[in-house]
Amino acid sequence: MLRRAAAAICALACVFAVSACGADDADGKVRIGIKFDQPGLGFKKNGTYVGFDVDVAKYIAKKLGYSEDQIVWKEAPSKQREAMLQNGDVDFIVATYSITDERKKVVSFAGPYFVAGQDLLVRKDETSIKGPEDLNGKRLCSVTGSTSAVTVKEKFANEVQLMEQPGYAECATALFSGIVDAVTTDDIILAGLASASRGRLRVVGKPFTQEYYGVGIKKGDTQLATKINNAIADMIQDGSWKRAIADNTKGTSYTPNAKYNPPEPTEGEK
Missing domain, CATH: 3.40.190.10 (Periplasmic binding protein-like II)
Structure with missing residues (x-):
C-alpha cells in the first residue's frame, strides 16, 4: 500500500514538475550536468562549483522552483552529454554545450544563453x-x-x-x-x-567560428525548453547575465562578441 501511494505521489509530481520524474525528483532535487574542469565556466573547487555556466544553471533552477541546496551537480564530459540526457542521469545540462544539427538528432536544446567563438x-x-x-x-x-x-x-x-x-x-x-x-x-x-x-x-583573440551554447534537455521536451528560455531571458534582462560574465572573466581582457551577445533564447520550443 505504501509503495502504491508513493508511486501515486510521484506520478502527480510529474504532472507539475518541469522535468521527468526520477529518483532525485521524488526527493525534490534537480540534477544538472556541468563541467568540473573549466575554470571560469564549470569548475569544481574545494567541494563547491563555480563559473558562468554554474551561475546560469543556478538562475534557471531558481526560476524552475529549486533552491541551491536542491541542486545535484553531475559532471558532464563532452563525449558523455548525449548519453546522460538520454538515460535520464540529468534533468538538463549547462556545460559549454554547442547547439548543432547533429546533436539535435538525439537531444533537444533550450537557449542559447551565450555565443562564443x-x-x-x-x-x-x-x-x-x-x-x-x-x-x-x-x-x-x-x-x-x-x-x-x-x-x-x-x-x-x-x-x-x-x-x-x-x-x-x-x-x-x-x-x-x-x-x-x-x-x-x-x-x-x-x-x-x-x-x-x-x-x-x-x-590569441582571433575567433573563427560562432558557437551557440544551449541548455541540453531530453529530446522533444518543448515545455521545459520554454521555461528555461524564459529564465534565460529574465537573467539577461535583470542584469544577472552581464554580472556573471564579468565576475567569471575577472583579470582577463575578455569581452563577449557584442554582435552575437546576449543572444535571444528561442531554441527547442517547437
Whole structure:
C-alpha cells in the first residue's frame, strides 16, 4: 500500500514538475550536468562549483522552483552529454554545450544563453601563432567529443597534428610542457584557462567560428525548453547575465562578441 501511494505521489509530481520524474525528483532535487574542469565556466573547487555556466544553471533552477541546496551537480564530459540526457542521469545540462544539427538528432536544446567563438590558447611568449592561418605544421590540443575537435579535423586536417584529451586541464598541461603548440576551443573557455594560468598563457583573440551554447534537455521536451528560455531571458534582462560574465572573466581582457551577445533564447520550443 505504501509503495502504491508513493508511486501515486510521484506520478502527480510529474504532472507539475518541469522535468521527468526520477529518483532525485521524488526527493525534490534537480540534477544538472556541468563541467568540473573549466575554470571560469564549470569548475569544481574545494567541494563547491563555480563559473558562468554554474551561475546560469543556478538562475534557471531558481526560476524552475529549486533552491541551491536542491541542486545535484553531475559532471558532464563532452563525449558523455548525449548519453546522460538520454538515460535520464540529468534533468538538463549547462556545460559549454554547442547547439548543432547533429546533436539535435538525439537531444533537444533550450537557449542559447551565450555565443562564443573558437579561438587559440598559446604560451605567453609564443609569437608565431597569430591566428588559425598560422597552424600549418603545429601541434594542437582539443577535447574528445567537442565541436572544436570536429572543426579542426574538417578545416585544418592536413595542416595540424591534433591531440585529443578527455579534458581541458590535460590540454593546458600539454601546452605548459611544450608537448603541443596551442590549445583550441571556445574563447570564453580559453579565457578561463588563461586566468587560471596566472599570466603564463594567453588567448590569441582571433575567433573563427560562432558557437551557440544551449541548455541540453531530453529530446522533444518543448515545455521545459520554454521555461528555461524564459529564465534565460529574465537573467539577461535583470542584469544577472552581464554580472556573471564579468565576475567569471575577472583579470582577463575578455569581452563577449557584442554582435552575437546576449543572444535571444528561442531554441527547442517547437
